[in-house]
Amino acid sequence: MPILNKDMLLCISLSGRPSNIGTRFHNYLYDELGVNMIYKAFSTADIAAAISGVRALGIRGCSVSMPFKEAVIPLVDEIEESAAAIESVNTIVNEDGRLVASNTDYEAIAALIAAHQLDPALPVFVRGSGGMAKAVVAAFRGAGFDDVTVIARNVEAGGALAAKYGYRHVVAEPAPGPAILVNVTPLGMAGADENALAFSAEQVAASTVAFDVVAFPADTPFIQAARAAGKPTITGAEVVALQAARQFERYTGVALSADQIRRASEFSRSV
Helix, strand or coil: CCCCCCCCEEEEEECCCCCCHHHHHHHHHHHHHCCCEEEEEECCCCHHHHHHHHHHCCCCEEEECCCCCCCCHHHCCEECHHHHCCCCCCEEEEECCEEEEECHHHHHHHHHHHHCCCCCCCCEEEECCCHHHHHHHHHHHHCCCCCEEEECCCHHHHHHHHHHCCCEEECCCCCCCCCEEEECCCCCCCCCCCCCCCCCHHHHHHCCEEEECCCCCCCCHHHHHHHHCCCCEECHHHHHHHHHHHHHHHHHCCCCCHHHHHHHHHHHCCC
Protein backbone atom coordinates (compact mmCIF):
# COMPACT_ATOMS: atom_id res chain seq x y z
CA MET A 1 0.00 0.00 0.00
CA PRO A 2 1.36 3.47 -0.80
CA ILE A 3 2.53 5.66 2.08
CA LEU A 4 -0.28 7.93 3.29
CA ASN A 5 -0.44 10.97 1.07
CA LYS A 6 -2.73 13.89 0.26
CA ASP A 7 -4.08 12.25 -2.89
CA MET A 8 -5.02 8.97 -1.20
CA LEU A 9 -8.76 8.24 -1.32
CA LEU A 10 -10.57 6.95 1.76
CA CYS A 11 -13.29 4.31 1.84
CA ILE A 12 -15.12 3.41 5.02
CA SER A 13 -17.74 1.12 6.49
CA LEU A 14 -20.51 2.15 8.86
CA SER A 15 -21.89 -0.57 11.11
CA GLY A 16 -23.42 -1.03 14.50
CA ARG A 17 -20.97 -3.88 15.17
CA PRO A 18 -17.94 -3.40 12.89
CA SER A 19 -15.40 -6.13 12.21
CA ASN A 20 -12.03 -6.17 10.44
CA ILE A 21 -13.22 -8.31 7.53
CA GLY A 22 -14.04 -5.51 5.08
CA THR A 23 -11.02 -3.49 6.16
CA ARG A 24 -8.63 -6.37 5.53
CA PHE A 25 -10.38 -7.42 2.29
CA HIS A 26 -10.18 -4.00 0.64
CA ASN A 27 -6.74 -3.00 1.92
CA TYR A 28 -5.26 -6.35 0.83
CA LEU A 29 -6.40 -5.66 -2.72
CA TYR A 30 -5.37 -2.00 -2.66
CA ASP A 31 -1.89 -3.16 -1.71
CA GLU A 32 -1.76 -5.97 -4.29
CA LEU A 33 -3.01 -3.76 -7.12
CA GLY A 34 -1.12 -0.62 -6.10
CA VAL A 35 -4.31 1.41 -5.69
CA ASN A 36 -3.82 4.72 -3.84
CA MET A 37 -6.69 4.12 -1.42
CA ILE A 38 -7.22 3.08 2.20
CA TYR A 39 -10.23 1.52 3.96
CA LYS A 40 -11.32 1.95 7.58
CA ALA A 41 -14.25 0.60 9.60
CA PHE A 42 -16.34 2.90 11.80
CA SER A 43 -19.38 2.77 14.05
CA THR A 44 -21.54 5.78 14.83
CA ALA A 45 -24.43 6.97 16.95
CA ASP A 46 -25.29 9.66 14.40
CA ILE A 47 -25.74 8.22 10.92
CA ALA A 48 -26.88 11.54 9.43
CA ALA A 49 -23.72 13.29 10.57
CA ALA A 50 -21.59 10.38 9.36
CA ILE A 51 -23.08 10.53 5.86
CA SER A 52 -22.61 14.30 5.83
CA GLY A 53 -18.96 13.62 6.58
CA VAL A 54 -18.74 11.22 3.63
CA ARG A 55 -19.96 14.02 1.38
CA ALA A 56 -17.99 16.88 2.94
CA LEU A 57 -14.66 15.08 3.24
CA GLY A 58 -14.72 13.50 -0.20
CA ILE A 59 -14.75 9.95 1.17
CA ARG A 60 -14.89 7.85 -1.98
CA GLY A 61 -16.94 4.86 -0.84
CA CYS A 62 -19.02 3.80 2.13
CA SER A 63 -20.19 0.32 3.00
CA VAL A 64 -23.37 0.32 5.09
CA SER A 65 -24.30 -2.52 7.47
CA MET A 66 -26.85 -3.18 10.21
CA PRO A 67 -28.61 -1.15 11.51
CA PHE A 68 -28.19 1.65 8.96
CA LYS A 69 -29.25 0.09 5.65
CA GLU A 70 -32.65 1.77 5.60
CA ALA A 71 -31.78 4.89 7.62
CA VAL A 72 -29.33 6.15 4.96
CA ILE A 73 -31.92 6.21 2.17
CA PRO A 74 -33.09 9.81 2.72
CA LEU A 75 -29.47 10.95 3.18
CA VAL A 76 -28.19 10.18 -0.34
CA ASP A 77 -28.75 11.89 -3.71
CA GLU A 78 -29.46 8.93 -5.98
CA ILE A 79 -30.63 5.39 -5.35
CA GLU A 80 -29.90 2.76 -7.98
CA GLU A 81 -32.50 0.13 -8.78
CA SER A 82 -30.72 -2.59 -6.79
CA ALA A 83 -31.34 -0.57 -3.61
CA ALA A 84 -34.58 1.19 -4.55
CA ALA A 85 -36.38 -2.06 -5.34
CA ILE A 86 -35.77 -3.45 -1.87
CA GLU A 87 -35.55 -0.15 0.03
CA SER A 88 -32.19 -1.09 1.51
CA VAL A 89 -28.70 0.31 0.90
CA ASN A 90 -25.34 -1.31 1.57
CA THR A 91 -23.06 0.72 -0.73
CA ILE A 92 -22.58 4.45 -1.27
CA VAL A 93 -20.24 5.88 -3.88
CA ASN A 94 -19.27 9.55 -3.72
CA GLU A 95 -19.21 10.99 -7.24
CA ASP A 96 -17.73 14.47 -6.69
CA GLY A 97 -20.09 15.22 -3.80
CA ARG A 98 -23.08 13.36 -5.21
CA LEU A 99 -23.85 10.26 -3.16
CA VAL A 100 -25.10 7.30 -5.20
CA ALA A 101 -26.50 4.30 -3.30
CA SER A 102 -26.83 0.68 -4.39
CA ASN A 103 -27.14 -2.78 -2.89
CA THR A 104 -24.47 -5.40 -3.57
CA ASP A 105 -25.99 -7.72 -0.93
CA TYR A 106 -28.77 -8.55 -3.39
CA GLU A 107 -26.25 -9.26 -6.13
CA ALA A 108 -24.22 -11.54 -3.83
CA ILE A 109 -27.22 -13.52 -2.60
CA ALA A 110 -28.55 -13.99 -6.14
CA ALA A 111 -25.12 -15.19 -7.28
CA LEU A 112 -24.88 -17.70 -4.41
CA ILE A 113 -28.38 -19.09 -5.05
CA ALA A 114 -27.28 -19.76 -8.62
CA ALA A 115 -23.79 -21.03 -7.79
CA HIS A 116 -25.08 -23.53 -5.22
CA GLN A 117 -27.89 -24.56 -7.57
CA LEU A 118 -30.60 -24.20 -4.94
CA ASP A 119 -33.82 -25.86 -6.08
CA PRO A 120 -36.73 -23.39 -6.58
CA ALA A 121 -39.15 -26.22 -5.82
CA LEU A 122 -37.99 -26.33 -2.19
CA PRO A 123 -39.63 -24.28 0.56
CA VAL A 124 -37.50 -21.55 2.16
CA PHE A 125 -37.60 -20.27 5.74
CA VAL A 126 -36.02 -16.82 6.14
CA ARG A 127 -35.46 -15.60 9.71
CA GLY A 128 -35.33 -11.79 9.87
CA SER A 129 -37.00 -8.71 8.40
CA GLY A 130 -34.32 -6.01 8.28
CA GLY A 131 -32.35 -4.54 5.41
CA MET A 132 -30.38 -7.69 4.64
CA ALA A 133 -33.55 -9.79 4.83
CA LYS A 134 -35.04 -7.58 2.12
CA ALA A 135 -32.10 -8.43 -0.16
CA VAL A 136 -32.38 -12.14 0.62
CA VAL A 137 -36.13 -12.40 0.06
CA ALA A 138 -35.95 -10.38 -3.15
CA ALA A 139 -33.16 -12.60 -4.45
CA PHE A 140 -35.15 -15.77 -3.79
CA ARG A 141 -38.15 -14.27 -5.58
CA GLY A 142 -35.91 -13.29 -8.48
CA ALA A 143 -34.60 -16.85 -8.64
CA GLY A 144 -38.12 -18.23 -9.01
CA PHE A 145 -38.85 -19.49 -5.49
CA ASP A 146 -42.58 -19.47 -4.77
CA ASP A 147 -42.69 -21.08 -1.30
CA VAL A 148 -40.96 -18.69 1.11
CA THR A 149 -41.87 -18.03 4.74
CA VAL A 150 -40.54 -14.96 6.54
CA ILE A 151 -40.06 -15.59 10.26
CA ALA A 152 -39.99 -12.32 12.20
CA ARG A 153 -41.14 -11.13 15.59
CA ASN A 154 -41.67 -7.67 14.13
CA VAL A 155 -45.16 -8.19 12.75
CA GLU A 156 -45.24 -4.95 10.77
CA ALA A 157 -41.84 -5.36 9.10
CA GLY A 158 -42.12 -9.12 8.61
CA GLY A 159 -45.65 -8.90 7.25
CA ALA A 160 -44.77 -6.10 4.84
CA LEU A 161 -41.70 -7.91 3.54
CA ALA A 162 -43.55 -11.14 2.94
CA ALA A 163 -46.56 -9.43 1.36
CA LYS A 164 -44.38 -7.46 -1.07
CA TYR A 165 -43.27 -10.69 -2.74
CA GLY A 166 -46.41 -12.76 -2.23
CA TYR A 167 -44.91 -14.83 0.59
CA ARG A 168 -46.06 -15.82 4.10
CA HIS A 169 -45.10 -14.22 7.39
CA VAL A 170 -45.11 -16.01 10.75
CA VAL A 171 -43.89 -15.04 14.19
CA ALA A 172 -43.22 -18.52 15.58
CA GLU A 173 -40.89 -21.02 13.93
CA PRO A 174 -42.76 -23.31 11.51
CA ALA A 175 -42.78 -27.06 11.94
CA PRO A 176 -39.55 -28.77 10.83
CA GLY A 177 -39.44 -29.89 7.21
CA PRO A 178 -37.21 -30.29 4.15
CA ALA A 179 -36.62 -26.57 3.69
CA ILE A 180 -33.77 -24.19 2.89
CA LEU A 181 -33.07 -22.39 6.17
CA VAL A 182 -31.72 -18.83 5.93
CA ASN A 183 -30.62 -16.79 8.94
CA VAL A 184 -30.65 -13.03 8.37
CA THR A 185 -30.44 -11.94 12.02
CA PRO A 186 -27.50 -11.30 14.41
CA LEU A 187 -28.04 -14.74 16.00
CA GLY A 188 -24.63 -16.43 16.04
CA MET A 189 -22.72 -13.18 15.42
CA ALA A 190 -19.65 -12.48 17.55
CA GLY A 191 -20.77 -10.62 20.66
CA ALA A 192 -23.92 -10.93 22.71
CA ASP A 193 -25.58 -13.41 20.33
CA GLU A 194 -22.58 -15.59 19.49
CA ASN A 195 -23.90 -18.73 21.21
CA ALA A 196 -27.43 -18.47 19.84
CA LEU A 197 -28.72 -21.05 17.37
CA ALA A 198 -30.69 -19.36 14.60
CA PHE A 199 -32.91 -22.41 14.03
CA SER A 200 -33.84 -25.27 16.33
CA ALA A 201 -31.94 -28.53 16.21
CA GLU A 202 -35.11 -30.16 14.88
CA GLN A 203 -35.31 -27.66 12.03
CA VAL A 204 -31.66 -28.19 11.14
CA ALA A 205 -32.03 -31.97 11.17
CA ALA A 206 -34.98 -31.83 8.78
CA SER A 207 -33.53 -29.15 6.48
CA THR A 208 -31.96 -29.50 3.04
CA VAL A 209 -29.59 -26.49 3.10
CA ALA A 210 -28.36 -24.14 5.84
CA PHE A 211 -27.63 -20.57 4.69
CA ASP A 212 -26.30 -18.00 7.18
CA VAL A 213 -25.46 -14.39 6.27
CA VAL A 214 -23.56 -13.75 9.52
CA ALA A 215 -20.06 -12.84 8.36
CA PHE A 216 -18.12 -13.11 11.60
CA PRO A 217 -17.68 -15.79 12.61
CA ALA A 218 -18.49 -17.75 9.45
CA ASP A 219 -18.83 -20.93 11.53
CA THR A 220 -21.85 -19.84 13.55
CA PRO A 221 -23.59 -22.33 15.84
CA PHE A 222 -26.20 -22.71 13.07
CA ILE A 223 -23.57 -23.58 10.45
CA GLN A 224 -21.77 -25.90 12.87
CA ALA A 225 -25.01 -27.73 13.66
CA ALA A 226 -25.82 -28.10 9.98
CA ARG A 227 -22.41 -29.51 9.15
CA ALA A 228 -22.65 -31.94 12.06
CA ALA A 229 -25.99 -33.09 10.62
CA GLY A 230 -24.41 -33.54 7.18
CA LYS A 231 -26.30 -30.67 5.55
CA PRO A 232 -24.93 -28.49 2.72
CA THR A 233 -24.08 -25.00 3.94
CA ILE A 234 -23.66 -21.49 2.56
CA THR A 235 -21.83 -19.15 4.93
CA GLY A 236 -21.68 -15.45 5.58
CA ALA A 237 -18.04 -15.59 4.47
CA GLU A 238 -19.23 -16.31 0.94
CA VAL A 239 -21.80 -13.52 1.10
CA VAL A 240 -19.44 -10.86 2.42
CA ALA A 241 -16.70 -11.76 -0.07
CA LEU A 242 -18.98 -11.40 -3.08
CA GLN A 243 -20.66 -8.21 -1.93
CA ALA A 244 -17.29 -6.70 -0.98
CA ALA A 245 -15.88 -7.56 -4.40
CA ARG A 246 -18.72 -5.70 -6.08
CA GLN A 247 -18.17 -2.74 -3.78
CA PHE A 248 -14.47 -2.76 -4.62
CA GLU A 249 -15.30 -2.60 -8.31
CA ARG A 250 -17.63 0.37 -7.74
CA TYR A 251 -15.07 2.25 -5.64
CA THR A 252 -12.06 1.62 -7.90
CA GLY A 253 -13.39 0.72 -11.35
CA VAL A 254 -11.26 -2.45 -11.19
CA ALA A 255 -12.97 -5.80 -11.86
CA LEU A 256 -11.67 -8.64 -9.67
CA SER A 257 -10.95 -12.21 -10.69
CA ALA A 258 -12.35 -15.17 -8.76
CA ASP A 259 -8.83 -15.91 -7.51
CA GLN A 260 -8.34 -12.37 -6.23
CA ILE A 261 -11.68 -12.52 -4.40
CA ARG A 262 -10.76 -15.88 -2.86
CA ARG A 263 -7.34 -14.72 -1.67
CA ALA A 264 -8.65 -11.44 -0.28
CA SER A 265 -11.42 -13.30 1.53
CA GLU A 266 -8.94 -15.75 3.05
CA PHE A 267 -6.68 -12.90 4.15
CA SER A 268 -9.61 -10.98 5.65
CA ARG A 269 -10.23 -13.88 8.03
CA SER A 270 -6.62 -14.68 8.88
CA VAL A 271 -5.32 -13.71 12.31
